[in-house]
Amino acid sequence: MLRWILLVLALLGLALAFIAKSPGLLGIGLLLGFIGTIGFVLGLAADRIAENARPDTAMASVEELVALRKPRGAAPDSRAAPTRAPAGRDDDAS
Numbered sequence: 001m002l003r004w005i006l007l008v009l010a011l012l013g014l015a016l017a018f019i020a021k022s023p024g025l026l027g028i029g030l031l032l033g034f035i036g037t038i039g040f041v042l043g044l045a046a047d048r049i050a051e052n053a054r055p056d057t058a059m060a061s062v063e064e065l066v067a068l069r070k071p072r073g074a075a076p077d078s079r080a081a082p083t084r085a086p087a088g089r090d091d092d093a094s
Contacts, residue, residue, distance in 0.1 A: 003043030010036025 013032025020026040060068070 003040050006036045006039040010040060
């Protein structure tokens, strides 16, 4: 609805610029025309983008993206360090 109001504003501004007798009225008309036209075009672009955009609920989460990057059937990470007993404790020594 707003984009149609901006289009009407642009047309009225340009019509005002064409029938203006003073430079001040001409400037106001041109300003209204340019602002209305730019707003109308940006409104059309925003509607077009929103119409083709994927909803946020359909976006993959970070965990799902990480899972997708891992190759199928891959062995666990062999670079991980093996688990060892803490360094200061010796169970065999009595």
